[in-house]
Each structure stands twice: as C-alpha cells, then as structure tokens.
Amino acid sequence: MNPDKPTYILWLPSWYPNKLEPYDGDFIQRHALAVSAFIPVHVVHFVRDKGKIITNSVFVEEKKTGNLTETIVYYSNQISSRGIIEKISSVGKFRSLYRKIIHDLFLKKGLPSLVHVHIAFKAGLVARWIRKKYAIQFFLSEHWTIYLAEARPNFKDLNYFKRYLISKIVKDASKVFPVSNYLGQAIRKRWPDVSYEVVPNVVDIKVFYPGERSVDETCHLIHISNLNYQKDPEKLFRAIKLLKAAGFKFFLDVFGTRNESIKSQINGYGIEDVVTFHQEVPQRILAEHLRNSDALILYSRYETFGCVIIEANACGIPVIVADIPVMHELVRQNENGVLVSPGSAEALADAVINVFNDRKFSKQNIVRSAKLYSYAEVGKLIFDEYLSLGTSNSG
Template structure:
C-alpha cells in the first residue's frame, strides 16, 4: 500500500505511469485476514491506487476475479509466478523403499498443515510412508506429531536454502499442499519442475495449475480422511505420473524467459500508451 501511495504521488507530480502486481490473499472471501477487516481509509486508498494504475497484473485469474468482487470495473492481466529451472529440475529416481511426501509452507492457518499430519496418521498402518515438513518451526504442529505418535515418520526440517529445498523435492514422491485459500501456489510449480506430482486441496485457483491425473491429484478440503484416501490413491497409481512430462510442462509455462517476456510486453505497451 505504501508503494502504491508513492506511485500515485509520482504519477500526479511527474505523470509517470505505474503498474500494480498483486498477490495478496486479503481479496479472497475465505481468507482469515480479509479486506473487509481493514479501515475505510485503507480501502479507499487501495481503490485509488488500483484505479489510477496503468495496468494491474495478478498471479491467477481467481485472484483477479476476487479483486473485481471488491472493486468492480477493475481490469487485470494474468501473469503467473516463475520457477527457477536451474534449481528445480528432475533427477533420476532412487527407490527408498518408502513413499516420501513433502510439504513446504509457512505452517500457519492458511496452509492447514495439521490436516496433513492427521491424514498421515490414517495412512501409516497401511503403507510405509514418510512426511518431511519444510518451513518455520511450529511448536503446536510438533506437539501434534508427538501426541499421535508420528515421530518416526513425520520430520520437521525447519527453513532451509533454495538449493537444499530443491534437493528435498527431487528426493520426494509427491508434494502435499492442503491450503484453505491461495492466490497461486509457488511450491506447486517448483515440485512440478522437478517432475514431482502434487496432491492439493480442491481450490478453484489450483485448477489453473494442476490437471487431475496429469501433474497432480485433488482432495476435498478440510477433510483429513478424504486427503488420506487420495494419498492411498496416489501410492497405488504413482507410476502413472510421467516425471519428464510433468517437468517439461512446468518449465515451458513458468520459466523466467517466458514470464519475463510477458512483463516486457506489458511495460512496452504501458510506455507507448502513456507517451
């Protein structure tokens, strides 16, 4: 918001056009911190920033429509997030004897990590599985792991470098992201770029990234039993996923050059129409 106010000032003083790139979850109707929780002063300022912007980009069509619900008439272009294919790429599989799941997130309410742990508890007696959690240490999640006796199969790894994270994904069979709400999902395209399929909550926005049975599987949200069943489904059919095809599809759509070119074209168009 502060950057937007500064941009408004620069536009008024020097007639410099500006572009807004939006990722914020507060526009989403099921977010825990919604735009409606903010003051009228804040919302009016945001409205002015969006109205005066020469262009607005969003990371998903779902986010764009959510913005329009709050501010009708706002126009937007979808330019997705990117993946660093120099870091995230497929490697040869090594059979570890266990199915390895990975979850990467901020471990907060939005990410619903506790439901993943509960789903794992329903699965552990059926299949040899492991779950590696990457993100900020969350004592309540670690307590849950201990309380339901998953210490031998669920491992909180904390925060690591991007290089370490890419290796962890490459060593995994699937990534789980069971969020309550999202505007995109960067870890999904990072996993896919490694050729790793994803198991996700059935959010509308994820359908812009994931195709059922091709690069991932959808599970009913807020239902650990349903998630556990989808994990079983993945284990039974994991060989149906084509690692190289998944990686190629992600790299083609989300590489730096392609996404960067979309921004360059937008900047050039904005500059030309503002001259």
C-alpha cells in the same frame, strides 16, 4: 513505453528479501530477475527496522546483478514509545524518506519508463506520489490473499484507512496483474472497472529440474509452507496419523515453522517419528529435497497461486492439492498432480496411497507443465505488457 528508447522500469515492492526477512517476497525477486533479461529493472524497497537491528536512523544498501539493481532502504523511528504519536512519526518519516530516495534516484538515473508496484500496500503510496508529481503511470502486481472472501484475515478486516488507501492504489493503476485468474476475479468483484491480465509466478528451471532417484518401498512426502490457518496443518497431520495407522511406509519432510501449536498436534497424533521439520532454506537445497521426494502435499484452505507447486513439477514430482478453484489453473488431474476433496483428512490419506501405489505419472509430462512458468516465458509476458502501454515517460 517506447522500445526505441531503452530506459529502465522502477519496481516498488511492498514485500522483498532483505536482511531482516531474507525470504520475504522472494517470488517477487524472481519476477524481477526474469524481467531484467529483457529490460533494466531497478527495485527500491523500504524496510522499517522496528527493532533498530540494522540502523538507528537510515541505512541504504545497493546490489547490482546484470540488468537488475536492488536498493534496500532500512529506516527506524527515533520515537520509541508506542501509540498514536509513534505511528504518526513513522508515517511521516516514511513519506519524507521515499520522496528523497526517489528524487535522488531520478536525478542520478533519469525518469523510468514506468513504475511497477508489487502488493498495493504500502509501496503503492510511493507510486501514486510519483504518478502525481512526474506523470509516470504504474502497473500493480498482486499476490495477496487479503482480497479473497474466504481468507483470514481478508480485506474487510483491515482498518478503514488501509482499505481506503488500497482502493486508491488499485483504481489508479493502469493495469493490475494478479498471479491467477481466481485472484483477478476476486479483485474485480470489489473494483468492477479494474483492467487485469494474469501474470503467474515463475520458477527457476536452472535450480528446479528433474533428477534420478532409486525407487523404494518407502514413500517420500514433502510439504512446504508456514503452516498457518491458510495451509490447514491440522488436516495434513491428521492424514499423516491415518497413513501411519494404516501401516503405510512413508515419511514427511516439512519445511516450515514449528510453533507450539504445531508441536502439540504432532505429539498429540503420535507422528513425531515420521515427520521431520526443516527451517527455511535456499532454493537450491529445497530443490534437492524435492528431487528426492515422491510427491508434494499442499492441502490449503485457499491460495492465490502456489509457487511450491510449479517448483515441484519442475523437479518432475506430482503434487497432491486440495480441490479449490485456483488449483484448476495449475493442476491437471492425473497429469501433473491430483485434486483432492478439501477439508477431509481421510480423502488426503487415500490420495497419498493411490499416488504412490499407482505411479502412473509421466515425469516428462510433469516437467513440461512447469515450463509455462519459466523466467523466459513470464519475463517476456511482463515485458510485452510494458510495451503495450505504448507511451514513454522519459524526458
């Protein structure tokens, strides 16, 4: 990219906030905001409206915030029957739609300096077509747990068609940006020739910042996740049961999905009086809850990063996490959190008691650890990667 010829970067995310899923890929949107401080970014995101809630055909909405333009394209399939015919029709509509949308964008705005894909499938299909037709290179950012061997599901669980297409996308990318080295190594195990550079997630320090709260004898804990297999809710709630049985004074705020399985666990452990569930909320509200907590718990089986960790740290509170490989990239033992032996409710319960009773963490040091993930730091990192490509695709 030629820094002397200002242009724009086309972002093609597979996940992105939209009317049907307001929080889907919100971490990618934060990346876009960070980068737009350095160069104009135009996001184009395609959303299949299976239930025809937004449209019976095609609906395009556009929003501009400073240097960031977001175009969300909703589309539905005219064929309502399920099966191979409907799938073929949907694929065909997506293919013709993205070609028209991108063609019209380029006519109106000119060619971008380069394309940046977030999550290979299926936005990477659009990037490969642009690369072939317009000779514009693309970068690929990855957050997806699918590449981790321990994940459920993982790459081998995808059908052959998806595995084939993802392989093509990864191989064609000029560079891959995993959000952690652990994820980068997992990708490289499958594609040894991949060139990658770690680009972590970001935290908005204008929203997540430390506050003051009075210290009392009750420990305020918080957990933020969708409570699926990856997050190991059973061990979390077993630890809560142990804490209650030990007479430890606490309560836990959970921001996540409360399905029937989770309800059954809560009732079975008899902890409904110390656990409060909340729906997904805007970040400013989540930040308030973090500031009023003593510690965040994220006791996952596996992760590629952990946005809630840097958000908690930005608010000045320590994190209690499972001692899995990726956490060593984010957590320094007894500085901004504690690493706990994985798979043990007893170890987790002990860690909670120790963190609360010791109160040995320096809020200033915790907050400092999160500044590495600010919009300014990560936005500049991505912009420098754009500049390093050293070519301009304009004209």
